[in-house]
Amino acid sequence: MTQTMVLGIDIGGTNTKYGLVDNNGQIHIQGSISTIGHAGPGAFVTALHAEIQKVAGGIKITGIGVGAPNGNINTGEIIFAPNMPWRGIIPLAKLLETAFGVPTILTNDANAAAIGEMKFGAAKGIKDFILVTLGTGVGSGFVANGQLIYGHDGFAGELGHMIAIRNGRICGCGRKGCLEAYTSATGIVKTAHEWLEAGKESTLSKSATITSEGIYKAAVAGDAMAIDLLGYTGSILGMTLADAVAVTSPEAIIFFGGLAQAGDLLLGHVKNHLEANLLNIYQNKIKILPSALPGSDSAILGAAALVNN
Amino acid sequence: MTQTMVLGIDIGGTNTKYGLVDNNGQIHIQGSISTIGHAGPGAFVTALHAEIQKVAGGIKITGIGVGAPNGNINTGEIIFAPNMPWRGIIPLAKLLETAFGVPTILTNDANAAAIGEMKFGAAKGIKDFILVTLGTGVGSGFVANGQLIYGHDGFAGELGHMIAIRNGRICGCGRKGCLEAYTSATGIVKTAHEWLEAGKESTLSKSATITSEGIYKAAVAGDAMAIDLLGYTGSILGMTLADAVAVTSPEAIIFFGGLAQAGDLLLGHVKNHLEANLLNIYQNKIKILPSALPGSDSAILGAAALVNN
Numbered sequence: 001m002t003q004t005m006v007l008g009i010d011i012g013g014t015n016t017k018y019g020l021v022d023n024n025g026q027i028h029i030q031g032s033i034s035t036i037g038h039a040g041p042g043a044f045v046t047a048l049h050a051e052i053q054k055v056a057g058g059i060k061i062t063g064i065g066v067g068a069p070n071g072n073i074n075t076g077e078i079i080f081a082p083n084m085p086w087r088g089i090i091p092l093a094k095l096l097e098t099a100f101g102v103p104t105i106l107t108n109d110a111n112a113a114a115i116g117e118m119k120f121g122a123a124k125g126i127k128d129f130i131l132v133t134l135g136t137g138v139g140s141g142f143v144a145n146g147q148l149i150y151g152h153d154g155f156a157g158e159l160g161h162m163i164a165i166r167n168g169r170i171c172g173c174g175r176k177g178c179l180e181a182y183t184s185a186t187g188i189v190k191t192a193h194e195w196l197e198a199g200k201e202s203t204l205s206k207s208a209t210i211t212s213e214g215i216y217k218a219a220v221a222g223d224a225m226a227i228d229l230l231g232y233t234g235s236i237l238g239m240t241l242a243d244a245v246a247v248t249s250p251e252a253i254i255f256f257g258g259l260a261q262a263g264d265l266l267l268g269h270v271k272n273h274l275e276a277n278l279l280n281i282y283q284n285k286i287k288i289l290p291s292a293l294p295g296s297d298s299a300i301l302g303a304a305a306l307v308n309n
Numbered sequence: 310m311t312q313t314m315v316l317g318i319d320i321g322g323t324n325t326k327y328g329l330v331d332n333n334g335q336i337h338i339q340g341s342i343s344t345i346g347h348a349g350p351g352a353f354v355t356a357l358h359a360e361i362q363k364v365a366g367g368i369k370i371t372g373i374g375v376g377a378p379n380g381n382i383n384t385g386e387i388i389f390a391p392n393m394p395w396r397g398i399i400p401l402a403k404l405l406e407t408a409f410g411v412p413t414i415l416t417n418d419a420n421a422a423a424i425g426e427m428k429f430g431a432a433k434g435i436k437d438f439i440l441v442t443l444g445t446g447v448g449s450g451f452v453a454n455g456q457l458i459y460g461h462d463g464f465a466g467e468l469g470h471m472i473a474i475r476n477g478r479i480c481g482c483g484r485k486g487c488l489e490a491y492t493s494a495t496g497i498v499k500t501a502h503e504w505l506e507a508g509k510e511s512t513l514s515k516s517a518t519i520t521s522e523g524i525y526k527a528a529v530a531g532d533a534m535a536i537d538l539l540g541y542t543g544s545i546l547g548m549t550l551a552d553a554v555a556v557t558s559p560e561a562i563i564f565f566g567g568l569a570q571a572g573d574l575l576l577g578h579v580k581n582h583l584e585a586n587l588l589n590i591y592q593n594k595i596k597i598l599p600s601a602l603p604g605s606d607s608a609i610l611g612a613a614a615l616v617n618n
């Protein structure tokens with residue numbers, strides 16, 4: 001008997017991860033391709049289709065669920081995503097439907113991860129939470145009353161574009177001081193360069209390529225500047241999250257993505273600065289949790305869960 | 310036949326308004342008593358009960374719905390409300406139940422107003438909106454997917470305690486730079502005093518009592534400083550709302566309370582500064598609307614709607 005599965009796709013600014021997911025939320029086959037280096041979104045979809053045909057074997061794909069930066073569930077488009085290689089409005093769900101010949105639902109990558117965590121991960125049984133993705137950008141999914149907040153036009157949940165520092169660092173979106181400009185992988189690398197330029201000592205070298213992963217590794221190895229970088233990044237994140245808490249009063253804030261793996265070196269500072277900035281009625285109540293699913297699984301599973309298998 | 314109605318109560322930092330509301334959301338009898346000047350919350354409830362007995366005539370009250378600052382729907386308490394005459398935790402629903410002998414549901418005043426606007430006012434048919442109350446404090450009710458966001462513990466929707474200006478003016482909550490410290494009735498009066506102290510010319514006198522209503526009237530009469538005061542207040546409100554929009558992406562923002570009546574002199578600036586600070590995907594989509602119900606009616610009707618009549 002042919003197995004039928006849903007293809008869950010997590011599109012990031014750098015890499016695109018996928019998984020073939022069964023009815024029970026089990027990922028059977030997974031892998032990734034680069035998001036960058038294609039001639040355009042059409043070429044990207046062609047490459048992804050070729051990859052899936054290669055790995056799927058006898059599995060029949062019945063539908064596709066996609067999480068993507070600035071993905072809009074109402075239109076199936078990626079719209080003006082500042083951290084993506086493609087500009088403007090990309091009708092990605094339509095491109096995938098044409099290539100694969102199956103129904104495709106696309107949403108914001110962080111919304112997909114929130115659904116994944118709610119169904120299978122750290123947010124199981126939690127009706128009010130914020131899912132924060134720390135990747136090339138900073139994304140978020142807000143869940144209230146057990147439902148994802150999509151907002152009037154499908155674009156709710158842009159924590160990364162709340163203003164952390166007014167008139168601060170320029171953001172990829174063109175405005176100033178967005179949380180994402182400081183606490184994304186690119187943001188923390190930018191801070192590292194600024195600090196090195198200012199003469200701070202570190203095992204991180206300004207001549208070599210600095211990555212957020214490299215900063216985390218240096219911090220684990222005891223590099224004082226790297227430790228301070230994670231602390232500074234966590235403080236801005238905690239401070240800004242205090243404003244988001246004033247809107248939805250969550251039971252938990254769940255962190256997902258590369259930087260989230262820095263654990264207490266980052267999340268400890270997030271918690272301290274969140275608490276220090278909270279209105280008294282919210283204090284000492286909110287759980288700070290890392291994703292309970294490995295790698296990109298929450299986004300892949302959440303995206304797949306958008307589709308009826 | 311005895312008429313049965315629900316008592317809807319809107320408790321403000323200064324005045325408490327009430328209405329006897331029928332099954333169809335019609336207010337039959339309404340009035341107000343002072344919130345301040347009582348020996349404590351018990352004496353306040355006694356005074357309110359005496360007042361209602363005086364006005365209710367033959368109407369049988371079957372339940373009470375209350376909107377109050379920092380009101381918590383889960384516990385029926387008013388909890389650490391910075392603009393109320395009573396400190397600490399006030400079990401107001403219980404006090405009212407004891408005095409009136411009927412079931413009482415209490416929620417945040419702005420949440421009550423949001424329900425009122427959704428059922429009977431400017432938000433009819435709108436599933437995603439923010440209700441902002443501009444009174445002694447700044448309150449808010451956030452509605453997403455047609456449901457009020459109460460959050461994990463019933464305290465969601467404290468727009469007034471999002472940080473407008475980091476390390477700014479001290480707020481009644483003890484923190485610095487809250488939106489409420491600038492854009493509440495007390496906030497705008499404080500700005501007026503600061504500007505007069507700094508030597509600005511105005512028909513408003515620093516020796517006389519300045520009120521937000523007086524500022525509005527002076528602005529309508531052409532006083533340049535009063536006009537600028539409303540503009541400045543609107544700019545801070547618009548700027549901060551841009552961050553709230555990034556969370557819930559509303560179709561509309563509805564303004565309720567004394568200052569909201571300043572119309573374009575205030576809301577025009579709110580709209581301009583909101584748009585100037587919005588992430589591009591939210592621009593030119595959000596309606597800025599005043600409450601569509603007279604006086605306190607949306608809070609009274611919304612509070613009454615909490616109770617099954």
